[in-house]
Amino acid sequence: MDNTEEKNAQTCTPDEACNNPAAEQALVTEEELQKAIDHIVDLVGRYNGRVVVAAFIEGDNTTRRIFRAANEVFASNGMNTKVYGWTGACGFLLKANECFDCNVKTMGEGVRLFLEQQNKEKMRRGMNPIAAMLGIAGCECEECED
Known part of the structure; x- marks a missing residue:
């Protein structure tokens, strides 16, 4: 029996892997980011399912605003709350x-x-999820008391 996990096991420690120069990547340029977003927008337009993408890119002199939704987002057969x-x-x-x-x-x-979303995230991290949903108890850490 083939044990894939053993075959794919890392031969170095996590610290060694982090210090591997091959693992480092160059910074992304604005042009590369623009090309990647254009590609995503194209994929969304051809996707046969529900997906929405929005992006705001602030350049030197302009802010580019992108919004694209797949056609399936608005497709409905009768009453559909989704x-x-x-x-x-x-x-x-x-x-x-x-x-x-x-x-x-x-x-x-x-x-x-x-x-509001930040507050919800803070509550999720600091307390029981059921209590958070019901609003029963709050987090008592120093950050939340401030």
Whole structure:
């Protein structure tokens, strides 16, 4: 019987692997990032399923705003709450474009949602997930008390 795990076992310690110069990668340029995002946008357009991608790239003089949804995101046979959920997600991402046009109300809503999500993540890390969902107990660490 072939033991794949043993065949693929690392022959060095994790510290040695981290210090391996071959493992280091060069920094990504803005042009490489633009090409990668263009490729992803193309893939999303050809994908036969539900996917949405949004990106904001700040260059030297411009901010590029990208939004693409697969056609299947909005496809529905009758009442389908998933379609409403995906449509809502698209709406939030499209609304986020207004932040870059200095729409104060949208920027404030975005900041509020971000802080709310941060708080949820902090609660998840610091307490029982069931208690977090029910809002029963809070985290008692020093960070959360501040």
